[in-house]
Amino acid sequence: MVLIAISITAFLIILGLLSPDEKTRIGVISNAFILFAFMLILPLIFLRYQREKAIREMEEKMPAFLRDLVEALNSGLPFHQAIIASSKLDYGELSKEIKKMANQISWGMPVNKALDQFIDRVKSSKKLYMSLKILRESYFTGGDVVSTLNSLADNLTQLNEVEREKGGILNQYVILIYAIVFIFVAILVAVNRLMIPIFKVSEMPGGGEIAVFKSPCSESSNFICEIMAIPAQYLFGIEDPKGIGGYYVSIFFYMSTIIAIACGMVVGEIREGSTIAGLKHSVILTVAVWGILLLLKIFNFLGV
Numbered sequence: 001m002v003l004i005a006i007s008i009t010a011f012l013i014i015l016g017l018l019s020p021d022e023k024t025r026i027g028v029i030s031n032a033f034i035l036f037a038f039m040l041i042l043p044l045i046f047l048r049y050q051r052e053k054a055i056r057e058m059e060e061k062m063p064a065f066l067r068d069l070v071e072a073l074n075s076g077l078p079f080h081q082a083i084i085a086s087s088k089l090d091y092g093e094l095s096k097e098i099k100k101m102a103n104q105i106s107w108g109m110p111v112n113k114a115l116d117q118f119i120d121r122v123k124s125s126k127k128l129y130m131s132l133k134i135l136r137e138s139y140f141t142g143g144d145v146v147s148t149l150n151s152l153a154d155n156l157t158q159l160n161e162v163e164r165e166k167g168g169i170l171n172q173y174v175i176l177i178y179a180i181v182f183i184f185v186a187i188l189v190a191v192n193r194l195m196i197p198i199f200k201v202s203e204m205p206g207g208g209e210i211a212v213f214k215s216p217c218s219e220s221s222n223f224i225c226e227i228m229a230i231p232a233q234y235l236f237g238i239e240d241p242k243g244i245g246g247y248y249v250s251i252f253f254y255m256s257t258i259i260a261i262a263c264g265m266v267v268g269e270i271r272e273g274s275t276i277a278g279l280k281h282s283v284i285l286t287v288a289v290w291g292i293l294l295l296l297k298i299f300n301f302l303g304v
Contacts, residue, residue, distance in 0.1 A: 005039040008032075048276045054093040055125045060160055061091040062131055065098065066153040070146050079139050080105050097121060112140060131156060167271065174271050177263045181285050184259050185292055188252040192302055195248075215247035235290075236297045249302060253293060260285035 012032035068089055072082035087095070087102035097118055104114040115136045122128040131152060138148040217225035225242060231253040232238040232246030240246055261282040268278020296302050 001040065001043050005036050008039065009036040045276060045279050049280055051124075052274055052276055055122065055128070057092050058094040058097070058122065059125060059127050059156075061094040062128060063153040063156045063160070065089075065091050065094060066131075066135070066149050066156070070149050070153070073146055073149075079145075080111050083111070112136065115139075127156070127159070170270050174267050177267050177270075178285070181256075181260055181263050181289065182292070185256050185289055188256060189293075189296055189302065192248055192252055215242055215244045217242045217247055218244070235294065236302070256289045256293065257286055260289045 009032045012035070013029055016029040016032065065086060068086045069082050072085045073079065077085060083098070084102045084106060087098045089095070091098060101114045101118045104117070105111060115132060119129060119132045119136070122132070134152055135149065138145050217228055228250045229241040229246060231250045232241035235253070236246075236249055238246040238249060241250070264280075264282025264285045265275065265278035267281040268274055268276070271277070271281075293302070
């Protein structure tokens, strides 16, 4: 990903440098760096989310693995053979790690080393980390291993059930936060539709109309005004992106985007306790908000 991103960025920068027009050159080079950031950040976020999703599935399947391991031990198999036998069963994402550990053991690696490597691969999950630590210590310290593993499986099952119940309770707050974002967009659209015509013109006593309020960027071309004009010009196709209509449409667009990202992060923390999961909700809300605003512009509901 890094090599592809660097190659494309370098190609665009070279094109920009070869351009005779200064504005085109600056635009191409700046867009190249923005594209470089997206090409790196978005795939990494996606891979991180996929990893967290796999970890959650492993946590769900760990009690089943422990119970199958207990059954194998009760049948008279030694511990390392019980792991190899359990690796032939299906535990979803957890099966990949168990099969890797079973292969290592079958190749002659000591059980403690294979378990240590397994623990190191899933140490990002406190639940899996502590479960495997208990599994390792119960085997090497001796005693009633079967009883210990049964208790561990029961505790993990209860913990998973509590987390599912918690998720069900918190779903109503997730729906509420989603609703807040769309209500916020509706309020902004209503303000935009009602107030911009008032700001634009006012009737003169003798007839005719005059402008009563100008955009701060109508007679300015600084960097901030150029940024403010981007949504109005390129997304909504407003003829005068620096006029009062374009100015407020851009402000409301940026406000809606910030609210969508912030609320998505809150949803991720509430529902899944993960910042990466929050980024997923932020992307969903941001795309939804942008889609709604563009549809409203198509049907002339934005007031500009």
